[in-house]
Amino acid sequence: MTTERTFTPEELAKYNGLDLNLPVYLAIKGTVFDVSSARQDYYNEGKGYAVFAGKDASNALGKSSVKPEDCYADYSKLTEEEVTLFDVDESIG
Numbered sequence: 001m002t003t004e005r006t007f008t009p010e011e012l013a014k015y016n017g018l019d020l021n022l023p024v025y026l027a028i029k030g031t032v033f034d035v036s037s038a039r040q041d042y043y044n045e046g047k048g049y050a051v052f053a054g055k056d057a058s059n060a061l062g063k064s065s066v067k068p069e070d071c072y073a074d075y076s077k078l079t080e081e082e083v084t085l086f087d088v089d090e091s092i093g
Contacts, residue, residue, distance in 0.1 A: 003032045009056070009073070016054025017043045027056035028086050030073065061086035 003025065013031065015025035023036040024043045035043055035053070042049040051057075051066050056073035060083035063070055075083060 001034045001073045003034055005032070007032055012056070017050060018045060024053050026054070027058070027073070028061060029054065029058050029075070058086060062080045 005013065007025070010026070012025060012027060015022055017024040017039055017055055023034050024039050025032050026035055026043075029035070038049075041047065043053045044050060048066065050066050052060065055071045058071040058075040059072050059078065060066065061084050062075050062078040075086075077081050
């Protein structure tokens with residue numbers, strides 16, 4: 001499910017899953033998704049996709065990477081094929 005609100009990177013970072021009182025958000029191509037329903041299985045600290053929580057993970061998703069250094073919004077250097085890897089609809093989360 002997407003959120004209606006616009007976030008700065010600093011604001012989005014607060015929704016990284018570490019504060020259990022806040023939802024877990026991640027962004028793809030600037031669209032913010034609430035992935036809280038998958039927190040326990042995927043986004044809690046130490047889980048496989050926790051690296052994406054609280055970030056725009058566009059570049060990392062295009063590269064199929066879970067490396068923290070790849071988690072950033074700029075996906076302009078990805079190939080067209082890589083970009084299609086993270087073309088999603090609003091049903092994520």
